[in-house]
Amino acid sequence: AAPTTATEDVTAANSQDDKKLLGSVRHGPPAIVEGVEGCIGNTPLFRIKSLSDETGCEILAKAEFLNGAGGSPKDRVALSMIQTAEKEGSLRPHSGDVIYEGTSGSTGISLATLARARGYLAHICMPSDQAMEKSDMLLKLGAVVDRVPPAPIVEQGNFVNRARNLAQARTASNNSPADKSSAASASQLTSTDPTSEAGVVTGRGFFTDQFENVANYAAHFNGTGPEIYAQCGGKLDAFVAGAGTGGTISGVALFLKPRLPDIKVVLADPQGSGLFNRVRYGVMFDIKEREGTRRRPQVDTIVEGIGINRQTANFEAGREFIDDAIRVTDAQAIAMARWLVEKDGIFVGSSSAVNCFAAVKTALELGPGHRVVTILTDSGTRHLSKFWAMAGDVGGTVDTKLEDVLNVKSDI
Numbered sequence: 001a002a003p004t005t006a007t008e009d010v011t012a013a014n015s016q017d018d019k020k021l022l023g024s025v026r027h028g029p030p031a032i033v034e035g036v037e038g039c040i041g042n043t044p045l046f047r048i049k050s051l052s053d054e055t056g057c058e059i060l061a062k063a064e065f066l067n068g069a070g071g072s073p074k075d076r077v078a079l080s081m082i083q084t085a086e087k088e089g090s091l092r093p094h095s096g097d098v099i100y101e102g103t104s105g106s107t108g109i110s111l112a113t114l115a116r117a118r119g120y121l122a123h124i125c126m127p128s129d130q131a132m133e134k135s136d137m138l139l140k141l142g143a144v145v146d147r148v149p150p151a152p153i154v155e156q157g158n159f160v161n162r163a164r165n166l167a168q169a170r171t172a173s174n175n176s177p178a179d180k181s182s183a184a185s186a187s188q189l190t191s192t193d194p195t196s197e198a199g200v201v202t203g204r205g206f207f208t209d210q211f212e213n214v215a216n217y218a219a220h221f222n223g224t225g226p227e228i229y230a231q232c233g234g235k236l237d238a239f240v241a242g243a244g245t246g247g248t249i250s251g252v253a254l255f256l257k258p259r260l261p262d263i264k265v266v267l268a269d270p271q272g273s274g275l276f277n278r279v280r281y282g283v284m285f286d287i288k289e290r291e292g293t294r295r296r297p298q299v300d301t302i303v304e305g306i307g308i309n310r311q312t313a314n315f316e317a318g319r320e321f322i323d324d325a326i327r328v329t330d331a332q333a334i335a336m337a338r339w340l341v342e343k344d345g346i347f348v349g350s351s352s353a354v355n356c357f358a359a360v361k362t363a364l365e366l367g368p369g370h371r372v373v374t375i376l377t378d379s380g381t382r383h384l385s386k387f388w389a390m391a392g393d394v395g396g397t398v399d400t401k402l403e404d405v406l407n408v409k410s411d412i
């Protein structure tokens with residue numbers, strides 16, 4: 001009999017709702033699409049040969065770095081947040097409206113790209129310790145970029161709070177100029193918001209708020225999750241991903257769990273993040289049982305884009321479907337990133353390396369014969385000056401063993 005496509009296998013076994021969602025998953029070469037937006041989603045799922053051979057499992061990578069607008073899964077999220085805001089009337093194309101976001105970079109790049117395509121200006125606030133490649137790229141895209149000193153979320157100077165405050169100030173100043181408090185905001189805006197100095201004064205501000213805006217995980221529930229399910233023909237044993245906002249892991253988990261109740265959803269968490277404890281113990285504190293104290297982890301990481309110390313709406317939306325968490329150190333992330341280059345020619349950024357490390361651990365726990373899916377979020381080219389500067393060059397004649405990667409000495 002002629003082989004059926006993965007989509008046919010899956011849709012045959014599922015409801016009308018599934019058919020609708022899965023019907024949008026493309027197979028074969030895509031038809032001509034509309035602009036950069038048409039290049040978002042339907043990314044390949046490929047087998048990582050070295051890790052599959054070593055573990056006896058099938059380790060599959062969703063190549064999200066191939067999203068064709070900003071080169072990361074944040075393309076899906078940016079499009080979803082912009083479309084939702086347009087539907088609600090909070091953003092009006094070609095009106096002078098300005099999109100504000102606090103981001104480690106990826107979401108900013110996706111927003112700035114789509115802002116160009118839809119006639120908005122983007123104003124991106126990011127912590128100053130993130131790789132320069134990302135802010136340089138944002139400037140090339142014509143975004144206004146604030147690199148602000150890293151600060152806890154409880155402080156107004158925090159990159160997320162700054163983006164929210166600037167958006168509110170712009171909207172207030174342009175909606176009701178007679179209002180005294182808005183006038184105060186407007187003068188504050190002029191002195192602190194370079195978007196005003198860029199000559200854009202007519203539009204409103206809109207804070208996309210990727211951490212709390214549920215249009216974020218909806219993009220993964222409607223796109224990434226159904227795509228993985230269809231590409232696997234409905235057969236997978238584990239899904240492993242890190243969380244920066246939680247949108248990816250929640251959206252994919254919420255889609256997969258009802259269809260595959262036995263699937264194991266695993267959080268890959270970098271050192272210093274509180275989410276490991278949130279998944280394991282329900283709280284975001286390190287519980288030092290012996291000392292009887294509770295404290296937040298205060299460990300720095302060179303990994304960008306994942307790991308947080310607060311509960312976001314997007315993470316909490318899917319938390320009950322996350323079965324376990326694996327902590328990955330910087331040293332382990334570096335060892336895995338180098339392995340992927342050495343063995344497979346896969347050149348990715350730090351969060352992808354964390355994901356792959358945790359995917360291997362998950363595969364070894366499950367035992368041979370299982371299928372584990374993870375995400376490759378962005379290219380190593382975004383991380384040359386920081387993560388890859390630490391990781392160094394991968395020599396031409398090395399022959400690393402997976403044990404060496406798994407047992408690498410932690411640097412903390």
Ligand code: PMP
Pocket residue numbers: 104105106107242243244245246247248249304305306349351352377378
């Ligand atoms: N990797 C990178 C490079 C990112 O920028 C992000 C998002 N901040 C993630 C992974 C995590 O994705 P999510 O926000 O969906 O949890």
